[in-house]
Amino acid sequence: MPAPYKITVENAGEATCYENERVLVALERAQGFGRLKNLPRKLPVGCRRGGCGVCRARVLSGNYRTDPMSRAHVSEADEAVGLVLSCAIYALGDLSLRLEAPQPHKQTPNIT
Amino acid sequence: MALTGVLRPGFVQVRVLDMQAAIDHYTKRIGLHEVMTGEDGRVYLKSGDEFDHHSVILRKADHAGSDLMSFKVASEADLDSFEKRIVAYGYPVDHVPAGEQPGIGRRIGFTTASGHRFELYAHAEFSEPKPLIHNPDVWSVEPHGMGARRFDHALFYGPNVDENLDFFEKVLDFRCAERLDTPDGLLAIWLSCGMKAHDVAFVKHPEPSKTHHVSFELESWADVGHAADIITCYDISRDVGPTRHGITRGQTIYFFDPSGNRNEVFAGGYTYYPDSPTRTWDHTEIGKAIFYYERQLNEAFLSVVT
Numbered sequence A: 001m002p003a004p005y006k007i008t009v010e011n012a013g014e015a016t017c018y019e020n021e022r023v024l025v026a027l028e029r030a031q032g033f034g035r036l037k038n039l040p041r042k043l044p045v046g047c048r049r050g051g052c053g054v055c056r057a058r059v060l061s062g063n064y065r066t067d068p069m070s071r072a073h074v075s076e077a078d079e080a081v082g083l084v085l086s087c088a089i090y091a092l093g094d095l096s097l098r099l100e101a102p103q104p105h106k107q108t109p110n111i112t
Numbered sequence B: 001m002a003l004t005g006v007l008r009p010g011f012v013q014v015r016v017l018d019m020q021a022a023i024d025h026y027t028k029r030i031g032l033h034e035v036m037t038g039e040d041g042r043v044y045l046k047s048g049d050e051f052d053h054h055s056v057i058l059r060k061a062d063h064a065g066s067d068l069m070s071f072k073v074a075s076e077a078d079l080d081s082f083e084k085r086i087v088a089y090g091y092p093v094d095h096v097p098a099g100e101q102p103g104i105g106r107r108i109g110f111t112t113a114s115g116h117r118f119e120l121y122a123h124a125e126f127s128e129p130k131p132l133i134h135n136p137d138v139w140s141v142e143p144h145g146m147g148a149r150r151f152d153h154a155l156f157y158g159p160n161v162d163e164n165l166d167f168f169e170k171v172l173d174f175r176c177a178e179r180l181d182t183p184d185g186l187l188a189i190w191l192s193c194g195m196k197a198h199d200v201a202f203v204k205h206p207e208p209s210k211t212h213h214v215s216f217e218l219e220s221w222a223d224v225g226h227a228a229d230i231i232t233c234y235d236i237s238r239d240v241g242p243t244r245h246g247i248t249r250g251q252t253i254y255f256f257d258p259s260g261n262r263n264e265v266f267a268g269g270y271t272y273y274p275d276s277p278t279r280t281w282d283h284t285e286i287g288k289a290i291f292y293y294e295r296q297l298n299e300a301f302l303s304v305v306t
Helices: A023-032 A076-080 B019-029 B076-089 B161-170 B221-233 B283-290 B299-303
Strands: A005-009 A013-017 A056-061 A064-066 A083-085 A089-091 A095-099 B006-016 B033-037 B043-046 B056-060 B065-073 B094-096 B107-111 B117-121 B150-158 B175-182 B185-192 B200-204 B210-217 B238-244 B250-256 B262-268 B279-282
Touching (some): A023 A089, A076 A083, B006 B019, B006 B117, B006 B150, B019 B056, B065 B150, B065 B210, B161 B175, B161 B185, B161 B200, B175 B283, B221 B250, B221 B262
Parallel strands (some): A005 A095, B065 B117, B150 B200, B175 B279
Antiparallel strands (some): A056 A083, A056 A095, A064 A089, B006 B065, B043 B056, B094 B107, B107 B117, B175 B185
């Protein structure tokens, strides 16, 4: 299947993802165009390089390839069941995703 | 001599997921030089404007972050004296023999209440390239990439920032150049061991041992703009900036290395004298304190760490 691919975010909307583009970057663009209207909260964007873990997501269906991801956030067992950092995966076809709830220590503390 | 005891930051050991991508980032983009690869695979880097053997160590690992930061002290006798003071404060001290890192003498190590490992050492050999010292031209090798002049400081996240402040002031003779307080207590501290506005900083965070950023100094605000051009041109993940910090007044841009570790390059900032009073910020102006032009925190500042 040739790119661009369709990324469906469960209960939120759709994004268009180009060849060799990080899925999170495609989601950021879609959010900018108002295509992810029903996200429960702002798209979690951190380092975009597989290190910080804020963009954890579960791939519900579709093929993809990955860059290295920090094992502090995605274990081998996680990876085997489709848990990924969305910044470190590249679509190889249409994908369906569920954004994972943030880990408790990743939530921004209330400082006001 | 005015500067005694702890002189300045020495080196930081950064964990990377892809060694070649990390080397390319820190050398070609940030502008450091590769000194050597050690027998265990760690890669040693320096700026051409630094004399000592290295200031950044890259270690391949399965998760991002940093292993340790070191400070150079003025003499071997200082190492012994600091060891006594650290032990007396109640922290265990361990010993790393000379040569564990090439070109570096014996080190002492300890872990702060925030969960971070720090080390002190007194001796470092020189390595090439380094600044000229007789009728010196401005550089021996032409700067490249962002033109980083030195590893300048790091900002760490962890609990017990109050105890870190007490420890660094009482035991290592640092001074608090700036602090940020909220109704919930002390949120962050910027500590100086010399005449820079900060040599290390801490922000309160529930998880211990976290790294917010490793920072490199540039010559000018124009160089921060050039760094921003490099960041976009080579598709480096940008966090925020170019902007200025209210705290320290540094002109800055935040971005991420290929393993997701946050880097900063910055220019400027005020001179901190040992008799300068501590500058204080409260929660009503936290936005301006951190990002002076945006006047608000981005979501990543308090939550994205490695």
